[in-house]
Amino acid sequence: MNATVTRPSASRTPLVALACVREDLDGVAHAAVRQVYVSALEDVAGCAVVLVQGPASWLPSVLDRFDGVVLGGHESNVAPERYGAPPAPGPRAPERDELALSLAPLAIEAGLPLLGICRGLQELNVAYGGTLRDIGALPIGAAHREDLSLPRDGQYLPLHDIAVTPGGRLREITGQDTVRVNSLHQQAIDRLATGLTVEAVAADGVVEAVSVTDASAFALAVQWHPEWYAASDPVSKPLFTAFGAAAAAHARGRG
Known part of the structure; x- marks a missing residue:
């Protein structure tokens, strides 16, 4: 007589693609991303992380292996040519531009959860046809710049309040109408892309969060x-938890 063995079903850890950037360190090329992004995704969101670097023509053929995509921040800015503006000086990462601007729509179309952070918000807006503006030299830029006299942990402390859109996804996640955040950036959304919905705005008019409408x-x-204090900040933690839950749900469906 043959015995039937029933094996316990193991939960599948969601696998997310984290966009990184090529950086030359000591004359050697590295695929680089700050460890705080990896730690937030692993420890708070409960995800396994794979670094992806552009250009990546092979991405469409492996996208179905992932349960989420994260476009994190970086010191470089999206090239103005990408959204129809004249060229301008500034730190650039053309491979990252190419990766993010193609990856974001592919991920959304495939039904993958997507989280954009800082540069990732700007990339999402450009990927959907929006434009950016440089706020670095404007008076409003002061609220969006780090105090370089502080230690790095102090530079990333929440600095200013933003108004969360009633009835939006971010409002659902945070449960608050106003939250305090640490926006540190030079570029900001100028013309919002069709297909995106504003989820939060700063008092100076800078768009602080968006979602893909459909x-x-x-x-x-x-x-x-949010990656800097992901385990303790009352806004950051639920954001990563919500993304992790969405990635886990995708993993179960894929399993």
Whole structure:
């Protein structure tokens, strides 16, 4: 007589693609991303992380292996040529531009949860046809710049309040109408892309969060840096938890 063995079903850890950037360190090329992004995704969102670097023509053929996509921040800015503006000086990462601007729509179309952070919000807006503006030299830029006299942990402390859109996805996640964040950036949304919905705005008018209006899964991008205090900040933790839950749901469906 043959015995039937029933094996316990193991939960599948969601696998997310985290966009990184090529950086030359000591004359050697590295695929680089700050560890705080990896830690936030692993420890708070409960995800396994794979770094992806552009240009990546192979991405469409492996996208179905992932349960989420994260476009994090970086010191470089999206090239103005990408949204029809004249060229301008500034730190650039052309491979990252190419990766993010193609990856974001592919991920949304595939139903993958997507989280954009700082540069990731700007990339999402450009990917959907929006434009950016440089706020670095404007008076409003002061609220969006780090105090370089402080230690790094102090530079990333919440600095200013933003108004959360009633009835929006971010309002659902945070449960608050106003939250305090640490926006540190030079570029900001100028013309909002068709297909995106504003989720939060700063008092100076800077768009602080957007969602993809008709996305079938979690698709949210924020202008600030929730990764820095992801395990303790009352805004950052639920954001990563919500993304992790969406990625886990995708993993179960894929399993």
